[in-house]
Amino acid sequence: MEKGYKISFLEALESESIHIIREVWAEFEKPVLLYSIGKDSSVLLRLVQKAFYPGKVPFPLMHVDTSYKFTEMIEFRDRIAEKEDINLIVHRNESYIKKGMHPSKFGMDKCCKFLKTQALLDGLSSGDFDAAIGGARREEEKSRAKERIFSFRDEFGAWDPKNQRPELWSIYNSKINPGESVRIFPLSNWTEIDIWEYIKKENIEIVPLYFAKKRDIIRRGGLILLADEFNEPREGEEIEKASVRFRTLGCSPCSGAFESEAKTIDDIIGEVMAAARSEREHRAIDYETEGSMEDKKKEGYF
């Protein structure tokens, strides 16, 4: 008899995430789902759909667009929003985009600060959103390992790692004062492999950039960049063709691809299982200084 009442770890994770998402809807005035178009967002979207089925997703999705996202990501975003009948808000920091904010000119930290962090905070306050659901996972990075599932943010959107609310059992504290907000991470306990296993099990559509394909690339300082409208070859560099894919997706100028032949989900799972490197490695952002993610999060970064 007991055997029949056993659920797998993926089902346990799914159930926990759905419980968290419903709790957000029940307790906040105006939640929003931060949709980054990546694989974690795709899983998150499916979980949100499951949480409210047979009803519709009751809150909007917001994409913070830096203007440097891969074209394939934007196409995917618009197609999914239409297909899944989703209320999509796109927020951009237009004034800084017009000022020519770019990592190559102002450095990555500054570019992220204005086009991601500030755009996110502006987007949240312009919609009066008091809860922002995101797809971050504790396994991704050391400072995230200590983040709460309901993670409190002050009026400046800042995270105070030394003064976090204790979080016990699966009872979440949603109480805030006006102007404050909470970031909610339903995927906190998922690992990268869990995400891939779930994508496979649920047959979830993801951006094609995750799959290996012969693409035009530029090699620069250890990174493999896609040769697209955002990345022109500099002096001494040339465009070559290679079979590459992305493990995480972000902005084209700062997201590195790597050489791979993984063309299917199974190939990817095999590759990730065997991988000896963590998934954020190809992102330049975490590596600028020791503890850089922690510093960004204190400022309000996701």
Next chain:
Amino acid sequence: MEDRKDLLRLVTAGSIDDGKSTLIGRMLYEAKGIYKDQIASIEKIAKNQGDDEIDLSLLVDGLKSEREQGITIDVAYRYFSTMKRKFIIADSPGHVQYTRNMVTAASTADLAVILIDARNGVLEQTKRHSFITTLLDIPHILVVVNKMDLVDYSREVFENIKEDYLEFASRLEVHDIQAMPISALKGDMVVEKGDNMKWFDGRTFLQYLENINIISDRNLIDFRFSVQTVIRPNLDFRGYAGRIESGVIKVGNDMAVLPSGKKSHVKSIVTYDGKLEEAFTPQSVILALEDEIDISKGDMLVRQRNVPEMSSVFEAEICWMTEEPMLEGGRYLIKHTSNIVPAILKELRYKIDINTLHREDSRELGLNDMGRVIIKTQKPIMFDPYTRNHATGSFIVIDELTNTTAGAGIIWYPSGELPEEE
């Protein structure tokens, strides 16, 4: 195969410098749960500090401020899998002033790993952590005597510590205690047995984690379903979304709605992946009932012949978690299942000295204090004693002014045993 693995949640506790982070770092390292670039990053730190050997504990101590102080200040969650299981480790800091973190980390654990430094034996901290473990009703305790390499892998040292511990633990209610010797630094008994402790014939640390039986710890008897939200996509469908906190439910089963006491039957169990004939804890589902009843968030669905306690006065063990002390007679909010209710912490019956387990009189609970409190809520809540049902027997206390989570509560008794009420 991969998706039939189950999930084990464990908490690790120990005093400062017991080598907890080293043990976890070693596990991740040997179970290939660590990536090369993360190792490269701690190699860089070791180099900057002029150390020859890499320090595996750095894989676990995440925040910059912690690394500066060399101690773990907040609960960190770690993940790894083997062929048999997926593990979530809540790593709880050992420092005295951070007891609240141990309670936090312990609240979701199936197993508590308590570390003891072989050179120091059973300390006050060990007792404190064990007490919290039993208070939070973690079904299994594994006592790990670490740093055996520093006591020449002496069987006698291990046996003495084990005996001391079991003597202390005889005063606690624990279902299952095991003890084992280990050297996290050298790796003996972590994943491989090693050659230094052939006298010990038990399992290695990893073997223990992979094989411990946790399925039977679940409550499949008492059906409890706390309604989170009502799903009403059209006039033809009205479903109640929530998670099965305990028990099993089938289509056609009788149903009682609390607190109203209205009765009905289960019409359907709905999920995105199709309708189910039967569902069980901890699944998140939507229940539709045969009759139109007014049900809202915080209501509880149960079987008619198996109902929880329903009372606005009850007694609980509270662990206080914030600087501002808990005052007798103070007004707070309580969040219990998906319900938020105003409450008065009416009477502090006693405070517990968690080192001696003695009860003492007190008018307030300070940060990291624990005590037995009589609580009165504005409206009745539906609960079970914590040891019977963790999900319906636990709550958090919220300070209305600061909104912080000020305390954690474990319900022991309904009002029956209480002194005179007004």
